[in-house]
Amino acid sequence: MGRAEERRARQRGGRRAAPKSRRSPSTAGASTATATPTAPASPAPGGRAAARGRSAPGGKPAKGRIRRLFTWKKILGTFFGLCLLGIGGFVVLYLMVPIPAAGNVAAKQESNVYEYANGDVLARSGKVNRESVSLAKVPKDVQHTFVAAENKTFYHDSGVDLRGTARGLLNTLSGKGAQGGSTITQQYVKNYYLTQNQTVTRKLKELVISLKVDQKLTKDQILAGYINTSYYGRGAYGIQAAAQAYYHVDASRLSVQQGAYLAALLQAPSQYDWAVASPTGKKLAKARWNYVLDNMVKQHWLDAGDRQSMTFPVPKEPKGAPGLEGQKGYLIELANKQLEQKLMKDEGISASQAEAEVVGRGWTITLNIDKKKQAALENAVKDQLTSKLNPKKRKVDGNVQAGAVSVDPKTGKIVALYGGQDYFKHYYSNATRNDYQPxxxxxxxxxxxxxxxxxxxxxxxxxxxxxxxxxxxxxxxxxxxxxxxxxxxxxxxxxxxxxxxxxxxxxxxxxxxxxxxxxxxxxxxxxxxxxxxxxxxxxxxxxxxxxxxxxxxxxxxxxxxxxxxxxxxxxxxxxxxxxxxxxRQVQMDDPIGDPVxxxxxxxxxxxxxxxxxxxxxxxxxxxxxxxxxxxxxxxxxxxxxxxxxxxxxxxxxxxxxxxxxxxxxxxxxxxxxxxxxxxxxxxxxxxxxxxxxxxxxxxxxxxxxxxxxxxxxxxxxxxxxxxxxxxxxxxxxxxxxxxxxxxxxxxxxxxxxxxxxxxxxxxxxxxxxxxxxxxxxxxxxxxxxxxxxxxxxxxxx
Missing domain, CATH: 3.40.710.10 (DD-peptidase/beta-lactamase superfamily)
Structure with missing residues (x-):
């Protein structure tokens, strides 16, 4: 067979033939005589095909196949294709998701019902403490405290924080829970139009509605909506209710120091409430207050000299809401706290979001409190102690505070609790306070x-x-x-x-x-x-x-x-x-755990x-x-x-x-x-x-x-x-x-x-x-x- 015939044979075989192996003169003739044009020789082990990483006969080259699958053109094409698909999807979402005709705040704010273990009603949380005021009635410096605390770029951003939103979406998908980064506009949309649920759908809706709201409303309208729908603790929704709850004044009379504290509260209302905060909570609240005022100086909204002379405005003592007299307020306070902790754990939301989801949201909450044991504990405290106290006769008697908690060790249920003489007279629960030595x-x-x-x-x-x-x-x-x-x-x-x-x-x-x-x-x-x-x-x-x-x-x-x-x-x-x-329904974790x-x-x-x-x-x-x-x-x-x-x-x-x-x-x-x-x-x-x-x-x-x-x-x-x-x-x-x-x-x-x-x-x-x-x-x-x-x-x- 001549060279031309060999080349044609290799082409018909679909691949190059391996180079001829060296043979001795005595066998060369025989090999040539028996060669068949249609059956190309197999590549010898260790030959050129093996050296180039080709696969066995009948297969395809391994490295060549990978190279053909993952070329730069294909990678870039896939990337841009996904980007175009994402943009297209967002455009469709933007067109399909409207701004809700009316906010759902009023619909969400319903009285909670609290029941004893036997189903008897313990209390209703009463009417939600909320009153809206126009932004014109809030001092400009106080307005700036909220912007300094939550969103310094508020007055010139597009209403969304794409980086923070993307981070939040990734955290939600990976199960890492909530993370900050939302703008004031996004928080207003979440408070007024949506829920606190940490889902991808809700976050995407929040993003779209925030963009539309920023186009439709002025910045002042958005800021007014935000400070009027936020939850500040003490059962107060909106800045007017918060001003009354913490400083016993109207919002129009708030000082910049007081406004900075109310703005700081939004991060963790209960933890930062000065009346019930732990030493750590007070430290964090004060640090947040300083952060707000320092940001105002950086934004040129507050004179540095005036800032240095400001002292922390300690809030007034809280007043109990109607219907929470006696021990009821203490029981409800602990029930709300434990439900909030459960929501934070299960839904990955922050402390402030959890509080807003619990207070005044139409819950029916059944407590483990045994009605008879609760009455027995209250009577025991009265008979053995409080009936013997006479603050008018002995000043020291006015200093005595009692607290008690009773637990079933087999189930972990709190069956009775005594938080103090009266929730209206002593807001801080002696049952849960941890500031005294045991x-x-x-x-x-x-x-x-x-x-x-x-x-x-x-x-x-x-x-x-x-x-x-x-x-x-x-x-x-x-x-x-x-x-x-x-x-x-x-x-x-x-x-x-x-x-x-x-x-x-x-x-x-x-x-x-x-x-x-x-x-x-x-x-x-x-x-x-x-x-x-x-x-x-x-x-x-x-x-x-x-x-x-x-x-x-x-x-x-x-x-x-x-x-x-x-x-x-x-x-x-x-x-x-x-x-x-x-x-939704919430089932609490089993109070009984493993041996410790x-x-x-x-x-x-x-x-x-x-x-x-x-x-x-x-x-x-x-x-x-x-x-x-x-x-x-x-x-x-x-x-x-x-x-x-x-x-x-x-x-x-x-x-x-x-x-x-x-x-x-x-x-x-x-x-x-x-x-x-x-x-x-x-x-x-x-x-x-x-x-x-x-x-x-x-x-x-x-x-x-x-x-x-x-x-x-x-x-x-x-x-x-x-x-x-x-x-x-x-x-x-x-x-x-x-x-x-x-x-x-x-x-x-x-x-x-x-x-x-x-x-x-x-x-x-x-x-x-x-x-x-x-x-x-x-x-x-x-x-x-x-x-x-x-x-x-x-x-x-």
Whole structure:
């Protein structure tokens, strides 16, 4: 075959033939003689075809195929095609989506209905507090505060933030939730025409309508619509209602400082409401207020000199809305908050959007509140405490605030709540406030951490209910021979000598649990506290925390103790059973979670806490209460530094209730003050202890609504299975205040302040024996009338 024939054969085969392999002279002729023109030779392995990455015979080249599929022309063509498709789709959407004929604000603003667990109506939220005003009645400087806060380019933008909207769409598609970036126009459209739902459809509609609204309305009309439809908290929609709610003036009389605060509120109304904000919330609110004013200076809307002279305008005390008197307002406030948190989690909306979706949106919200238990708790507080307060006769009586939360540990339902004497008289709920020290009610958390971690003492002995510690008052705490600069006194400076953990819990011995906290490791103690339900964010893991020197609420403490009662399974107290309106239903998360500590650890703490009731600081008010019908009870008293708070948190197998009393000056800034002398108690010592009124309220309520008797405990430790000797009432030890020793010099971050003059100086009439850990010292008998129900009794703790 000649070269021409070979070339034609290769062309008929559809590909080039492989180069002829080298053959020996003896075989070359035979090969040539047998060659067939229509059957081109196969490429030899390792030949040119393989070197070029061609596939096996009959296939197509791999790299060549990829190159043909992904050429630059095709990539660019696809990209521009998608762009044209997107533009076309947006044009169609723009043509098809009109501006709604009328906003839906009025339709959305309907009264919420709140029901007890049995379906009886608790309250209706009443008429929505909303009143529109023309922009001409709002001072120009105040108008600028909203623009400075939300959208500095408002006066010259097209009404939309394409970058922010695209980011929001991507976040929605990826499930990352809401993110800021909307213009004032977009927010107005969302408030007035649409909903807060975070869906792609709603966001696209918002974009189209915003563009059309910007073309149709003037900037002043849009700004007026925005400030008149926004939600500011305190049930106020619109700037006029907000001006009245926060400063008791009309919008026309707002100062630029006040306007800046109202503009700042829109980011998180409840969190920034000065009357109920946490210290962190107040800090954030003030930072946002400064941000608004600084932006006004940058935009040349405010003179820099005037800005420097401005001070933060503290809002007026809020007024309760009609129909929310008594405890109703407190119940509704917590229900709204928990529903808002659920919407934020499920729908990815912000705090302000969630509030706007809950308040006045026609919800029917069923609470877990048991109507009979709620009435019983209110009556217990009245009978045991508030009926004995006389502010006209004793000024200190006007400083007493009570709060309580009652939880079913098996379901996590909040079955009763006491937020204060009246929602109209004290807007801030004492049930959820976390600005007072829980004091010695924190000690069970330390023991739980020790048991859970399998911790040991400094000499390597496992910590258990029977472990012996040195209960000497002001004993320096040591960490493997090194003093940590912390030596807390016991109440009345009582020295206990060697004492078991069980007896130390009964008598609430500060020196023992301060050392135990170091033995366990304060970081581990605070970790367990967080797992049990305490909000430990921002808390320092320092020795002073062993005295309960952090802030906590009755709601938090009820959750912690409910988790112990529920054998270590996490309990998140929940007041909302379900909620529904015309458009959707909301089912709350299960309040019962997974175990956060072992059952043995939880049950051992419960067993130890029965000793506090039967042999310790709660003996007189709880164990000796005539209403007790054989119920087994666990609990802990607490009395904070300078007697500013007093607690009893206790539980039966089927009910957990935390009761707190707080000393608060009724005049702004509502400083923390002492409870000492309230209800006419006279020195010595005249203080209100956790084993006094808080324990009395607890017993009057609990023993009236529960009858289950025995705990189901899986433990071999503690008073429930190894009862300690029961001392007589005169030998019981009073509650230990959470305080800092004056004899030591810890850093400021490690301990609350206390001066020598503030340290209890009362000494026991009989020193405890150093050889008998179970023996508790007797206390100097108080003067005055002492009865089993009198908080003056040292056993009342």
């Amino acid at each position: 004091a010695s009610t924190f000690k069970p958390v330390i023991l739980a951490a020790a048991l859970e971690q399998g911790a040991t003492t400094q000499d390597g002995k496992p910590i258990s209910a029977n472990t012996i510690y040195d209960g000497t008052s002001r004993r320096p705490v040591v960490d493997h021979g090194n003093k940590v600069g912390f030596a807390p006194p016991n109440e009345d400076d009582v020295d206990y000598g060697p004492i078991t953990v069980q007896r130390a819990m009964n008598a609430s011995v500060n020196s023992v649990f301060a050392q135990m906290g170091i033995d366990v490791g304060m970081d581990k103690v605070m970790s367990v506290a967080g797992k049990l339900g305490m909000d430990t964010k921002g808390m320092q893991a320092v020795p002073a925390q062993t005295l309960g020197s952090m802030g906590a609420s009755p709601l938090e403490m009820a959750g912690i103790y409910a988790t112990l009662d529920n054998h270590g399974k996490k309990v998140t107290p929940t007041i909302v059973a379900r909620a529904e309106n015309k458009t 500590i072992s059952r043995e650890a939880a049950d051992t703490v419960t067993s130890v806490l029965t000793g506090v009731v039967d042999d310790g600081t709660a003996k007189v008010s709880v164990a000796g209460n005539p209403l007790r019908a054989g119920q087994q009870v666990a609990g802990k008293t607490g009395t904070s530094d300078k007697n500013r708070s007093a607690w009893f948190t206790g539980y039966t197998p089927d009910l957990v209730t935390s009761v707190g009393l707080f000393g608060e000056d009724p005049k702004p800034p509502n400083a923390h003050v002492s409870l000492q002398g309230a209800t006419g108690l006279l020195p010595p010592p005249g203080r209100i202890n956790g084993g006094g009124y808080p324990a009395q309220i607890w017993a009057a309520y609990t023993f009236g609504v529960t009858h289950k008797a025995k705990f189901d405990l899986e433990t071999t430790q503690g008073a429930a299975v190894q009862p300690s000797d029961t001392p007589s009432p005169s030998q019981s030890t009073s509650e230990t205040p959470s305080s800092t020793p004056s004899s030591s010099s810890p850093s400021a971050s490690q301990s609350p302040s206390r001066t020598p003059s503030q340290t209890p100086s009362r000494t026991p009439s009989q020193s405890p024996s150093s050889q008998t850990p179970s023996q508790t010292p007797s206390s100097e008998p108080p003067t005055g009338d002492v009865s089993p129900q009198n908080p003056l009794d040292p056993a009342a703790g």
